[in-house]
Amino acid sequence: MKILILDNYYDNFLRLFYSRHPEVSKLDFEAHRTLLMKQRFGTSDIYSYNLKDLGHEAQEIITNDDCLQIKWAQENGIRSLPLPRYLNYGLKYTLGYDWRYKIIKTQVDHIKPDVLYIQEHNILSDAFIAKLKPLVELVAGQIASARPRDRTYSNYDLLITSFPHFVEYFKNKDLKAIYQPLAFDERILKHFPHKNRTKHLTFVGGFSPKTYQWSTPVFEEVAKQIDIDVWGYGIRSLPSDSALRQHYHGEAWGLDIYRILSESAITLNRHGEIAQQYANNMRLYEATGMDACLVTDWKENLHTLFEPEKEVVTYRSADELVEKVKYLLADDKERTKIAKAGQERTLKEHNYHNRMRELLEILDNYM
Numbered sequence: 001m002k003i004l005i006l007d008n009y010y011d012n013f014l015r016l017f018y019s020r021h022p023e024v025s026k027l028d029f030e031a032h033r034t035l036l037m038k039q040r041f042g043t044s045d046i047y048s049y050n051l052k053d054l055g056h057e058a059q060e061i062i063t064n065d066d067c068l069q070i071k072w073a074q075e076n077g078i079r080s081l082p083l084p085r086y087l088n089y090g091l092k093y094t095l096g097y098d099w100r101y102k103i104i105k106t107q108v109d110h111i112k113p114d115v116l117y118i119q120e121h122n123i124l125s126d127a128f129i130a131k132l133k134p135l136v137e138l139v140a141g142q143i144a145s146a147r148p149r150d151r152t153y154s155n156y157d158l159l160i161t162s163f164p165h166f167v168e169y170f171k172n173k174d175l176k177a178i179y180q181p182l183a184f185d186e187r188i189l190k191h192f193p194h195k196n197r198t199k200h201l202t203f204v205g206g207f208s209p210k211t212y213q214w215s216t217p218v219f220e221e222v223a224k225q226i227d228i229d230v231w232g233y234g235i236r237s238l239p240s241d242s243a244l245r246q247h248y249h250g251e252a253w254g255l256d257i258y259r260i261l262s263e264s265a266i267t268l269n270r271h272g273e274i275a276q277q278y279a280n281n282m283r284l285y286e287a288t289g290m291d292a293c294l295v296t297d298w299k300e301n302l303h304t305l306f307e308p309e310k311e312v313v314t315y316r317s318a319d320e321l322v323e324k325v326k327y328l329l330a331d332d333k334e335r336t337k338i339a340k341a342g343q344e345r346t347l348k349e350h351n352y353h354n355r356m357r358e359l360l361e362i363l364d365n366y367m
Contacts, residue, residue: 002057004113005047008064008122012233013041013253029071041254046185050356063104064123073103101128108135115363121145129155138367146274158366162280164301178362181305182282183355184289184346191255192262195291199229200329202264204257207234215270221318223247226325231260261290266328269296279305285350288342293328293335311342
C-alpha cells in the first residue's frame, strides 16, 4: 500500500524553524524536508517511518510550508506564483482557489498514492479534496482539533479521530468515522539519553481568551502558591497581572518541548474545551513518554488510556491540583514511581508502531 500524508504545521513553529536554519535555502527538497522532520514538531515523519517499517510506502507533505513546497515545485518544473496573503485568502474563500493547491495536486499525480491521509486542521478546502478524490482509492482524514464551520468533510471516505464524541457527530452526518488515540514517538528518547530533572514543575501549552475563562484560572492558583516554569503561545491573551506571566519563558516547539519535559519532575496538562469530558491530547503521551510525572485534568475515559493515580495523577479543581502537586514534590519516591509506570504504559501501548499497525488494518477494511 502507498500512503501519502498531508500534514499542516503551526505558522509560529515554521517561522522559528526558518529563523534558526537559514542554511535550508541551499538544500534540495529532500535534505530540506529531512531537517524539518528532525525538529520533531507534531507527528513529524513518525507515520511514514513506521509504515515503511511495516512494509508499505509512505511519505509526508507539509501543505502550508511554502518554502519547502515551492522548492519541490521548482525541482519538478512546476510554475506556481505565490499570491499576497490577503489576495490568497479572498480567492480561497470566494472561489475555493489557493495557489498552493496546484503544487499539492501535482504531487498527488506524481506520487500516485493508494491512500491520501489528511491531517486536519489544514489549508485544504472541501472543493479541493473533491478534486483529489478521483486520484486515489481512499481519502482518509485524522482530526483532533476544532471543526471549522466551512468544512463538511463530505469528500472523505473515512475520518479517524482521537475524540470519542466526534465519532458520533460524524456518524450522525452519515460519514464513516472511527476512534483511534494519539501516541508517542519513541525516537525522541534518543535525543535526550540523560534526564536531569532540574525543573520541579512545568506547563507547556497555549493560552487564549477562551481557555482563560474556564481552565487557566486553575493554573493561576498553582502559580500563586508553587514555583512553576511556563512555556507556550498566546501569553498576551492573559491579563497583565496574571501570575503565570511571572513564570513565563516564551514559546516552545518540537524538540524544545521534549527537552523541557525531560527536565521536568512534574508537568501539568489540561485539555481544551473541544475535548469535553474526554482525555485526548498529545501531552498525555509526550509527558509520560519522557518519564515526567504527569498531572492532568480528570476525564471520564482516562482510565482506558492510563491508570489514574498510578500511571498519571488527576485533578478536578485548583485546590486538588495544588494539594497533589505539593504532595508529589515532597515525595520523590512516589513521584518517580508514578512517572516510571506512566512511561512503561506509553512505551508498551501508546507508541506509533502500534498505531500504524492499527491504522493499516483500518485502511484495509475501508479500501
